[in-house]
Amino acid sequence: MGEATLFDLLLVIALLTTALRAFWAKGSFEAVFSLLFFGFFMAMAWMRLGAADIALVEAAIGAGLTAAILMEVLRVVGSSSFATYRVEGVWMLPAAAFLGFLIASAFRLLPPFAAPEGAYSATLEALSQSAIGNPVTAVLLDFRSYDTLLEVGVLLFAAFAVAKLSGPVADRFEKRRTMLSFLSSHLAPVLALVAGYLLYQGMDGSGGAFQASALLAAAGVLFSLSGQPLARQEALESRFWLMGSGFVFFFLVGIALALKQGHLLAYAPQWQSAAILSIEIALTFSLAYALLVLYWRIAHAGKAR
């Protein structure tokens, strides 16, 4: 990583401006839109930092889905004074100053550049022996697959909680929006195709289950917004527990490997690529399903009354 260019400086200024704009927003509307632009600039920052995998996820999930969910809430909550809390955080000021001091001291403790030691060089060595070309995919589904399994569990847990708390969902599609339904029916096949490509490419290049599922979820959000229901959307929504299937598959593969190899999710070299690809395919559908349930249930909660 080299010296910062003028572009990087402008990017950081844009990040800070949109963030401060969100912090000092006059209302929720301004805050949500500032976050949308903030996410967009974050995706550019990831590219500058050489993290294309993260940029893809940030653009689709961080900026896209998060903003879509918040806008759905905004539509209901608006700028009303509901869900308003008193500020009881004056003690936060000295706490934040102390935290800043701690972070500044942590900067001074950082080891110097170009010190490839310990965990980093061990990772690089293991990577050179791995059949998976994309280092991030190798870390996610091989070296630290246990972490990924639990992290998928966290998302599913949140989606289950949302599905359970949202109550009965009814009266879903108020009106068809012609422009959007044209756009969604023409864009969705392209999004599905790109998702498939990213999923497969994730073995050797940028991409993978998380990126692919984010794109599939984006296609679903587009359909939902257009007022044109996805085929079988009702069935998908009422069988939301099916979104757990990818997690269960991941877990069962882990158990099977544990019985055979003696360690949870320890792949035998000859099965590594096949096992990882099949887990990624199962995870893509499961994660896309969970992200969509998150969006659908929030967008349509409480309308039954």
Added chain:
Amino acid sequence: MSLFWLFALSGSGLFILGLLATAFRTRALEKLIALNIAGSGVFLFFVALAGRSDPPDPVLQAMVLTGIVVSVALTGLGALLIRRQMTEGGGDDG
């Protein structure tokens, strides 16, 4: 100034400012937004740290990738709770 310092410092700044905004904004939805930005600050710091070595450290990048997914889970659950509170009346002084 190197890329590392630029992004690591702004990440730290975003984190601290985001925490403060989480405490000082009064509406739950705006608290959720501030918390999201504070989280992004942490991610920015992590990826800047990963980029100090060449090739970038994939472990830190993978942690940030999963972190983004966890933060959308947090946002979704928070958003639903806010929406429920709205439809059923609430807010501790609203």
